[in-house]
Amino acid sequence: MSIVSLRGVSKSFRGNQLLSGVDFDLEAGTIQAIQGPNGSGKSVLLKILCGFVRPDDGQVRIDPAYLSPRHTFPQEFGVIIDRPGYVAAATGYANLERLAEIRGVIGRNEIVGAMRKVGLDPDARQKVGNYSLGMKQRLALAQAFMEGQRVLVLDEPFNALDADGVEEVRDMLRIFRDEGRTILFTSHNQEDIDALADAVHRINRGTLEPVRASTH
């Protein structure tokens, strides 16, 4: 059974048809990529997949094993879609600590470990308001995986990273995949997609087309 299955999903905003009859299966243990031009609906598709936005038509089925006990939230998904609202006047560590308190499943060790993995110093006194774009991106990534969820849903995870940062994040995501986690990401960058994705899908005028099937 796939983790998420979409069947015939359609969505429009103010009469503008964004997605039309989209079928998609997120298979466990793979890295899957969604590509498409600006404004084609990649972020909206990710939000529908996570159950955050309702489609106008069609079905979204998330394997209950990945949902919270009351089935209201995909608690096994670490999600970055749109940049989270960080507190500019607080440090990176303080921001992650505040977010970790929401679920209360991890403590200092996990936060420190996640920050170190993305190349941020958990003890740095620098405030997030003074972070570069690349540092904010790293912080968002640390947030996405600090709780050890089995699925990562990442909208443009390579944006604003320099070449070394891109390499580090690619390596990190491969390690997660090899640990058995599942990753779905969007990207404008063909190189990131070619380097990483087991399967590639493209949004083309509202429909989702397979570009490359899963080989993993």
Ligand SMILES: Nc1ncnc2c1ncn2[C@@H]1O[C@H](COP(=O)(O)OP(=O)(O)OP(=O)(O)O)[C@@H](O)[C@H]1O
């Ligand atoms: N809640 C909303 N209300 C109205 N319009 C919306 C809403 N969410 C998304 N849209 C519109 O849907 C279109 C697709 O947006 P989306 O962010 O999914 O595109 P994208 O493919 O991720 O683009 P990009 O590559 O630029 O991030 C945009 O024109 C956006 O303005």
